[in-house]
Amino acid sequence: SQKIEQNSEALNIQEGKTATLTCNYTNYSPAYLQWYRQDPGRGPVFLLLIRENEKEKRKERLKVTFDTTLKQSLFHITASQPADSATYLCALDMAGGYNKLIFGAGTRLAVHP
């Protein structure tokens, strides 16, 4: 069956450390993988997109890796801050047609001062 898995348990880290979130998928062949941030009661906010032929993408303190062999993406936040506390969603972009996104359930990140 097709699955997207993100750590269901919250990730608690100390301010200044690097947060690493994992997204694994099975029986999908996405063209792209996207990461979003979602705050409680709000819609998702786009962070990064990485294509299947890209190994790594960076944006300021964010870094995403994409391993299509392992079917895994890692999302890193360096020098984390309490303001980074939120739920982070990965989404598979199947491309073709209307670019349907298939979301994971998200991992809640809590950065403590």
Next chain:
Amino acid sequence: GAVVSQHPSWVICKSGTSVKIECRSLDFQATTMFWYRQFPKQSLMLMATSNEGSKATYEQGVEKDKFLINHASLTLSTLTVTSAHPEDSSFYICSARDRTVSTDTQYFGPGTRLTVL
């Protein structure tokens, strides 16, 4: 940056009534808009994809006669939950693609919290 709005942000209604939710792209034209539903602590589930001027494409298991979608213009899509029941209570989120941008980014609205009593 691209902004998508939703109205209302929250709504409470009685069982059996219909509720309309609007999704607008404020500073760009959207060829395609998407409607999602999210239950607490769960992922966003795509309900349907709508293109301006054509019928929406519904995902498996989503009743098209219950969730009516109208994409009347390049900046407005509406979702009407007909004969709402308590199990329809959820967080409804729309997203839109900018027709002028070649990237595949979807811009999400802030969501609408629907509570059916």
